[in-house]
Amino acid sequence: MSAEAVIWHDLECGGYGADLDCWRSLATRHGGPVLDVGAGTGRVALDLARAGHRVIALERDAALAAELHARASGLAVRVVCADACAFTLAAAVPLCIVPMQTIHLLADRAAFLRCARAALAPGGVLAAALLGEGVEPFELELEPDAVQLGDVRYESTPTALRRTGTGAVVLERRRCALRDGGEPRSALDRITLRDCAAATLAREAAAAGFAPAGTVTIAPTHEHAGSEIVLLEALP
Secondary structure (H helix, E strand, O other): HHHHHHHHHHHHHHHOOOOHHHHHHHHHHHOOEEEEOOOOOHHHHHHHHHOOOOOOOOOOOOHHHHHHHHOOOOOOOOEEEOOOOOOOOOOOEEEEOOOHHHHHHHHHHHHHHHHHHHHHEEEEEEEEEEEOOOOEOOOOOOOEEEEEEEOOEEEEEEEEEOOOOOOOEEEEEEEEEEEEEOEEEEEEEEEOOOOOOOOHHHHHHHHEEEEEEEEEEEEOOOOOOOEEEEEEEEOO
């Protein structure tokens, strides 16, 4: 199942690229190493490393972290397998990025913000992507993301997006593996993106030792919602 975790992650997250220019620009402006939180199989970390930046890739899923380590061979990427809400670094970094709405997944944002502040040098920047425009609830099957690997076709089909009474967003997908000549194997996968507006994040970050430093907007694409990247400066 660890190999399938990599397949599903690549299929559902690996194709997004609308934000990459922003992360490269921030890395050029602030220097490295860049701490990439929720690095997965390396969508952003590998792109930054190929552009000449040093990266510390933080990923809690051991299978994804191992795959990223293998893919990063020969590149300036150090993979750390740890929880974003409970990690430490040996030396401070100038930039910490949290791409693709990962911050909405965190169970304890306050703990993460404390860890991020401890990881950043004074004057360093935390850049966190929040859900932006293009989040519209639906209850129908969309076109699947699919890939054929050997004799197995993997399909991930968005089936619903719902808003809860607490402001959270629940994204539901049906994952199906179809082996040639065999019975399809499928299961529903749901992820919950906790409510976190920019003003809320700024208030929580202030308690952890950050000051507002601007925002960057990433427009929605046909397949993905947009993002509002909130910039926060680590106070001395």
